[in-house]
C-alpha cells in the first residue's frame with residue numbers, strides 16, 4: 484500500500500549539508516502495524532515528516548497504492564488517506580475542541596460522537612468539548628486531543644509520532660487499547676514511532692532507524708529479542724520507557 488523508495492534528506496545547516504535520512508526503502512501493507520523505533524536523533528520524526536509532506540526529500544519517492552505522491556502537499560496527502568499525529572501538536576487559539584474534531588472528521592460531529600472520540604483517549608467530553616485549543620491545555624491534553632482528531636476520520640494509513648510522549652499511565656493504557664482495536668479491525672495501516680515496549684510489542688514488523696538509516700526491519704518475533712537485549716542505546720531498553 485505504502486512504498487518508500489530510496490528516500491534521502493540532506494538539509495543545509497549553516498551552509499553545510501547534513502545527512503538526516505540516507506536511502507531509506509520500505510513498504511507498509513494494508514492493515515499492517517509497523518513500529519519505528521531507535522535512538523534519539525536517529526531520524527524517525529524526520530522520516531514521518533517526509534511521509535506527511537512536511538519536509539521534501541532531496542531524492543527518492545513515496546507511493547500510495549501505486550500512485551507517486553512525492554510531490555503532494557500535506558492537504559493532498561490527507562485527501563489520499565494519510566492521517567498524522569504530531570510529536571508536538573499545534574494549538575489553534577479561538578477554536579473549540581468540538582469544532583476541531585468536526586474539522587478533522589470532515590463533517591459536523593454530533594456531541595455523542597465527539598464524546599466517544601474524547602473518551603477513547605481518556606478525556607471527559609463534558610470538561611473539554613467547549614474548551615479552546617490554546618495554551619491553557621496541558622501538553623498531555625493536547626497530545627490526546629491530537630490523537631482523537633486522527634481517530635475521528637477513517638484513513639488508509641495513520642502515522643503517530645511518539646503517541647506516549649507526555650501522557651500519564653492511565654491514558655496511555657486507553658491509547659494502547661485504541662491502537663489494538665484499530666489494528667484488530669485491519670481497516671487502516673498504522674505507522675507508530677515509539678520508544679515504548681508495550682507499543683513495540685503490538686507491531687507486525689519493527690523498524691529500527693539509526694543515523695538516518697534502517698538498521699533493522701523485520702517481523703516482531705525476529706527483532707524483539709535482539710531489541711530488548713540490546714545495550715547499544717536503543718531507547719526502548721531504557722527502563723524509563725518501559726510500560727509498567
Ligand SMILES: Nc1ncnc2c1ncn2[C@@H]1O[C@H](COP(=O)(O)OP(=O)(O)OP(=O)(O)O)[C@@H](O)[C@H]1O
Nearest residue numbers: 494495496501503522523524525526527528529530
Ligand atoms: N531541517 C533540519 N535541519 C537540520 N537538522 C535537522 C533537521 N531536521 C532534523 N534535524 C536533525 O536530524 C536529526 C534527526 O532528528 P529526528 O527528530 O528525526 O530524530 P528522532 O529519531 O525522531 O529523535 P527522537 O527519538 O529524539 O524524537 C536530529 O539530529 C535533528 O536535530
